[in-house]
């Protein structure tokens with residue numbers, strides 16, 4: 001790690017290398033800025049909107065809606081208890097939508113300015129390969145242009161996976177793109193897929209009054225996270241009248257006079273739901289079909305572009321980063337991969353530590369995790385110690401009226417090294433970085449408990465959970 005530290009800001013002279021980046025999402029635009037900072041001649045080609053999925057129809061707009069919906073829900077449920085007099089509480093969906101749009105526009109304008117400030121040549125058009133050093137760009141006007149490159153980085157992202165469910169083409173069946181911009185709040189919504197998109201949309205619409213049903217094929221929602229965390233989420237969603245059917249598969253969807261009928265196989269047999277809207281949230285697949293990858297001989301696995309640890313494809317001067325690799329589909333990972341690919345092109349040996357990526361779900365309670373779960377650590381042969389601290393014993397959580405949550409450290413019993421941190425509760429998505437840093441620095445419990453955490457903060461519960469590993473929490477009977 002120390003060699004990476006010392007070489008990180010070294011600039012290697014590049015002889016105006018021509019780098020072309022396809023896709024202007026958080027993978028592509030970050031790579032473009034980085035390559036320009038390093039002295040390359042950079043062209044970024046984007047077919048739709050700068051900022052990609054994340055900024056336009058992903059991370060940012062969902063979090064705007066989640067923020068407002070949660071605030072509304074809290075005021076509706078807890079205003080009196082907090083001593084706030086709100087009179088008649090309501091919301092204006094068109095204003096919420098307008099605010100969402102304004103925030104997206106402001107951020108994408110910011111990205112455009114940054115690209116310009118760094119001298120990146122931005123082309124609005126659709127790119128496809130002609131060979132290992134040429135691309136064709138198709139402009140909305142119908143015109144085409146050929147572009148030469150020394151190095152190319154593919155950052156074309158992903159699109160919603162349209163599961164082959166009979167009826168998925170019916171009006172009223174939508175993906176997250178449409179669910180972000182509905183004209184009005186639906187009375188009823190069935191969500192197919194209780195993953196991260198399903199759970200975040202369930203949180204948004206149930207908070208605003210929609211009767212939401214989640215249908216999930218696996219035994220649990222957000223199944224890649226520690227079940228202890230998802231139990232807190234399930235509790236909160238069910239409190240908001242969300243019906244959750246796990247181990248349940250959709251048979252088909254059909255149109256009725258009043259809306260849509262969804263036939264499902266639950267654990268106890270066939271069942272059906274009549275709803276106004278259906279959200280299909282069963283994963284996303286790489287957007288690579290239109291790239292003519294075969295013209296450059298780029299290796300794929302299905303729709304996924306195959307790369308090595310430096311994000312280099314089998315064609316040495318062509319790289320792929322972010323969602324189009326079909327691995328970890330997160331904005332911060334796409335950006336990190338973009339940075340790493342550029343560093344490698346410029347002669348550094350930078351790569352990514354995939355074991356220290358934070359995973360966050362922005363529901364109420366927020367969920368966040370980094371590193372190994374207790375289960376995974378045991379599978380890998382570790383003897384583990386767990387340090388747990390419930391948020392009902394944390395002052396700040398009590399002040400916020402959000403005590404439904406927990407902090408859980410997973411620790412190697414032999415060395416006391418932190419293997420994982422798992423959080424459910426307020427500010428979890430902000431606090432997880434402490435765990436990511438702890439893992440990066442190979443920290444032990446001693447290093448967490450000798451770091452003074454400010455009072456009163458939710459973060460103190462991390463300090464207490466670390467103490468709890470050795471049954472020495474102060475604010476908990478051990």
Ligand code: FAD
Nearest residue numbers: 023025027047052053054058059127157322323329330331
């Ligand atoms: P994208 O952001 O998808 O960008 C790819 C770009 O390439 C697009 O703009 C596309 O138009 C362009 N493109 C495609 N083909 C071509 C072509 N042939 N020529 C030119 N341009 C092309 N992740 C998080 O980390 N946190 C979150 O909170 C979060 N929330 C999400 C919520 C939703 C509803 C969704 C759908 C996703 C969310 N994600 C979140 C995932 C995140 O959006 C993606 O992981 C991230 O956007 C991937 O970045 P990318 O640069 O690889 O691709």
Ligand code: NAD
Nearest residue numbers: 193194195196197198215216217281282283284329360361
């Ligand atoms: P996901 O993989 O998180 O969840 C999809 C869920 O659908 C899974 O639980 C799966 O078991 C279930 N499923 C699949 N087929 C089904 C079927 N036929 N019937 C019922 N259930 C079925 O995918 P997603 O929620 O669509 O999200 C896509 C990607 O976007 C994720 O990989 C995630 O990384 C990213 N994303 C991240 C955030 C965030 O970081 N907060 C938010 C939204 C999206």
